[in-house]
Amino acid sequence: DAGVIQSPRHEVTEMGQEVTLRCKLISGHNSLFWYRQTMMRGLELLIYFNNNVPIDDSGMPEDRFSAKMPNASFSTLKIQPSEPRDSAVYFCASGASNTGELFFGEGSRLTVL
Amino acid sequence: GQNIDQPTEMTATEGAIVQINCTYQTSGFNGLFWYQQHAGEAPTFLSYNVLDGLEEKGRFSSFLSRSKGYSYLLLKELQMKDSASYLCAVRDLYNNNDMRFGAGTRLTVKP
Helix, strand or coil: CCCCEEECCEEEECCCCCEEEEEECCCCCCEEEEEEEECCCEEEEEEEEECCEEEECCCCCCCCEEEEEEECCEEEEEECCCCHHHCEEEEEEEECCCCCCCEECCCEEEEEC | CCEEECCCEEEEECCCCEEEEEEEECCCEEEEEEEEECCCCCCEEEEEECCCEEEEECCEEEEEECCCCEEEEEECCCCHHHCEEEEEEEEEHHHCCEEEECCCEEEEEEC
16 A cells, blocks of 8 residues: 555645645545644544545634545545644544544645745 | 654664554544555554554554543554555544544664
8 A cells, every 4th residue: 555645745835825635535534633743732633534524624724625525535635724833743543443543644844935 | 633643754764663652542443544655645544542452463563542532553564665654543422423534653774
C-alpha cells in the first residue's frame, strides 16, 4: 500500500490567494484527520471525518478554512483567502477505525507571503 | 476538553535509558498513543495503551496509569537515530473520539 498521499508537498503563495490541499487515504481506512503543525502551537487538530462525515470541526480556525470528503478515499482542505499566519505544515492522517492508530501523510508545507 | 503536558526538551547519552513523561486531563479517556517525529518528517506510530500497565515493544516501552492521568515512554539502549520529537496523544470518547496531541518532547541523543 502506498500510504497516505498528500499534495502538494510544498506550496508558496501570496496573501489573498486560494489554497487547496489534497489527501488520499489508505484503502480501507474510514477515519480522516487534518492537522496543522507550527513551532509555536505544535500539532493542532483542525477537523475529523468518520465514514466521510465531518464529526468535529471545532479546530477549524475560521470561515476561511473548509474541508470536504467527496468520497471514501479523498479529502481536500481549502483556505480562501490565505493569510501569512496560515503558514504551517498541514498533515492528513487516516485510520482503520475510530479508536486505532493514525497513519500520517508526509505533509504539505504552506508558505503564504 | 483536553490538557496534555510533556517536557519540551530532554537530552540523553547514547546507550542510556530515558523516560519521557506525559500527563493528561480528559473527560472520556479512550486510549493514549505515542508517536515519533524526526525533523522535517511526519509523525509515526510507536505505541498504544488503553489499559493500565506497561506495553513493551523492543527497545521502547510505554506505561499508563488512568487513575493518575499519566503515561511515560521508556527508551532503552539509546541510539543516535532516536534523536527526534516524541508526541503524546489522547483519544477522547466524549469529544467524538478525536485524537489530540501534546506539544511534543524534543529528545537529543549525544555520543
